[in-house]
Amino acid sequence: MMRVVLPAHLRALAGLEGEVVLDGPAPATLHELLLTLESRFPVLRGTLRHLPDGPRRPFIRFFACGEDLSDLPLDSPLPAAVVQGLEPFYVVAAIAGG
Amino acid sequence: MTQVRVLVGTRKGGFILEADGRRRDWRITGPLFAGWEIYHMKGSPAAPERIYASQSSGWFGQIVQRSDDGGKTWQAVGNQFLYEGEPGTHAGLDGKQYPWVFRRVWHLEPHPSDPETVYAGVEDAALFCSRDGGQNWEEVAGLRTHSSGAYWHPGAGGLCLHTILLDETNPARLWVAISAAGVFGTTDGGRSWQPLNRGLQSSYLPNPEAEIGHCVHRIARHPARPQVLYMQKHWDVMRSDDGGARWQEVSGNLPSDFGFALAVHAHEPETVYVVPIKSDSEHFPPDGRLRVYRSRTGGHEWEALTRGLPQEHCYVNVLRGALAVDALEPCGLYMGTTGGQVYASADAGETWQPIVRDLPAVLSVEVQTLP
Numbered sequence: 206m207m208r209v210v211l212p213a214h215l216r217a218l219a220g221l222e223g224e225v226v227l228d229g230p231a232p233a234t235l236h237e238l239l240l241t242l243e244s245r246f247p248v249l250r251g252t253l254r255h256l257p258d259g260p261r262r263p264f265i266r267f268f269a270c271g272e273d274l275s276d277l278p279l280d281s282p283l284p285a286a287v288v289q290g291l292e293p294f295y296v297v298a299a300i301a302g303g
Numbered sequence: 304m305t306q307v308r309v310l311v312g313t314r315k316g317g318f319i320l321e322a323d324g325r326r327r328d329w330r331i332t333g334p335l336f337a338g339w340e341i342y343h344m345k346g347s348p349a350a351p352e353r354i355y356a357s358q359s360s361g362w363f364g365q366i367v368q369r370s371d372d373g374g375k376t377w378q379a380v381g382n383q384f385l386y387e388g389e390p391g392t393h394a395g396l397d398g399k400q401y402p403w404v405f406r407r408v409w410h411l412e413p414h415p416s417d418p419e420t421v422y423a424g425v426e427d428a429a430l431f432c433s434r435d436g437g438q439n440w441e442e443v444a445g446l447r448t449h450s451s452g453a454y455w456h457p458g459a460g461g462l463c464l465h466t467i468l469l470d471e472t473n474p475a476r477l478w479v480a481i482s483a484a485g486v487f488g489t490t491d492g493g494r495s496w497q498p499l500n501r502g503l504q505s506s507y508l509p510n511p512e513a514e515i516g517h518c519v520h521r522i523a524r525h526p527a528r529p530q531v532l533y534m535q536k537h538w539d540v541m542r543s544d545d546g547g548a549r550w551q552e553v554s555g556n557l558p559s560d561f562g563f564a565l566a567v568h569a570h571e572p573e574t575v576y577v578v579p580i581k582s583d584s585e586h587f588p589p590d591g592r593l594r595v596y597r598s599r600t601g602g603h604e605w606e607a608l609t610r611g612l613p614q615e616h617c618y619v620n621v622l623r624g625a626l627a628v629d630a631l632e633p634c635g636l637y638m639g640t641t642g643g644q645v646y647a648s649a650d651a652g653e654t655w656q657p658i659v660r661d662l663p664a665v666l667s668v669e670v671q672t673l674p
Binding site: 212217218247250251252255256257262264265298301 | 383
């Protein structure tokens with residue numbers, strides 16, 4: 206089980222409330238996590254990263270376990286505490302604009 | 304009984320305003336997609352309960368929404384807009400070349416007779432088409448790959464394809480308008496495109512009469528006069544009587560020929576409306592008076608329509624997509640402002656009243672006239 210926290214606009218877009226709980230085999234890498242999210246919630250395709258399989262959107266950041274994971278290579282392993290469901294993976298919309 | 308459905312896109316969501324044919328009492332629904340920029344909403348003429356909406360965000364990118372029940376429920380459809388082949392580059396405001404990057408959908412134009420076909424005008428300027436109700440999009444690449452493409456440059460609002468006109472009698476014929484490249488037309492369904500900018504003069508260009516580079520803000524036409532096009536350019540209101548091959552200025556006695564919005568009366572092909580704005584550096588009405596101007600002679604001679612519109616201390620803008628007409632008799636007009644007002648006239652512009660006053664800044668207004 207893995208936990209993901211999405212920004213409010215994306216929760217509304219996907220019809221979600223609260224944390225996303227991903228059951229089943231836990232994604233091992235950042236790329237696998239994005240693929241899992243996009244597969245389970247197709248409406249999120251293109252909202253976190255450019256289509257079709259492009260880089261992270263500039264105003265989207267990834268955090269977990271107190272660390273900024275935004276600029277890690279996509280094939281980087283996720284923190285063990287995230288994979289084990291002990292800590293959530295945060296998708297954060299940058300505070301920018303008005 | 305006849306109904307009117309007004310589709311309003313704003314900086315922070317979409318709204319639907321509905322009334323019966325008397326157009327007096329309005330029911331307001333929204334915000335739809337609250338917090339997102341809704342650049343454009345438009346209903347299918349072939350299946351009026353089908354409505355498309357362009358939902359955009361600087362954070363989260365582009366979503367396209369579709370309703371099949373008149374806006375009661377929505378589903379996200381396809382949002383993958385990939386330029387065909389190697390996109391190449393276009394001009395920037397600094398004269399350098401920049402790669403084409405998809406940013407957002409400005410305009411959605413459903414086909415007049417096929418409910419599954421819909422066109423999208425996007426930034427950076429290109430035309431896309433879906434033939435499955437918006438699920439999948441393919442670029443109509445003959446436009447962007449026109450030999451002039453490297454010379455297209457953005458206007459202040461970006462390099463956007465903001466207007467699409469379809470010929471109801473000839474599906475192979477389309478016109479599009481791009482800021483700041485100009486008008487382009489095709490007569491072969493989009494395989495080949497011709498610049499249609501002769502007669503335009505733009506003093507900010509090194510060659511004011513250049514074939515490419517004009518900041519066309521809006522074009523419109525009447526179905527009964529398919530060869531007659533009207534244009535609100537950055538400066539100048541223009542008219543073409545030959546499908547865009549040649550333009551002549553018809554600004555006449557307007558207090559300013561700068562503006563964005565333009566619309567043609569539903570039943571009178573020679574009656575056209577514009578909303579003069581003071582200048583490109585002062586995006587508000589001249590003298591702080593919001594006036595719609597009407598010409599019943601296809602241009603040159605204009606009359607101010609002011610009854611019910613603020614005539615002092617008014618400093619809102621009316622953007623290019625924010626003026627529309629219904630198909631009732633008498634013709635109704637609808638105008639959205641950056642101050643969040645949507646004004647309606649049920650008598651062809653003689654008198655106006657606000658349907659709603661305090662929406663977010665209005666980006667676009669479209670109207671459906673329903674049986």
